[in-house]
Amino acid sequence: MHVIQNFSLREKLLVDTAVLVLITSWELDHRISQIRISSVIVESISDIVGYDMEEIWDSRL
Incomplete structure (x- = not known):
């Protein structure tokens, strides 16, 4: 702390x-x-559910 006090x-x-x-x-x-x-x-949910969840995800970003 003392060193910092000497800084400009x-x-x-x-x-x-x-x-x-x-x-x-x-x-x-x-x-x-x-x-x-x-x-x-x-992607994993898309594979399990069968819906294109990536498209929904991309629209959120």
């Missing part, structure tokens, strides 16, 4: 921005993974 405002903003970019990229990656997993589930 510009340096603090750069660190904050870098952290936000990392969090945002992780969130996007996580959501993309969820969409991929969900689309695999939808």
Whole structure:
């Protein structure tokens, strides 16, 4: 904490921005993974039920 107090405002903003970019990229990656997993589930349901669930899924995205 003491080291951060010695940073200039510009340096603090750069660190904050870098952290936000990392969090945002992780969130996007996580959501993309969820969409991929969900689309695999939808394909499986389509196979079981016999309806074209992928078309319904694509319209939701």
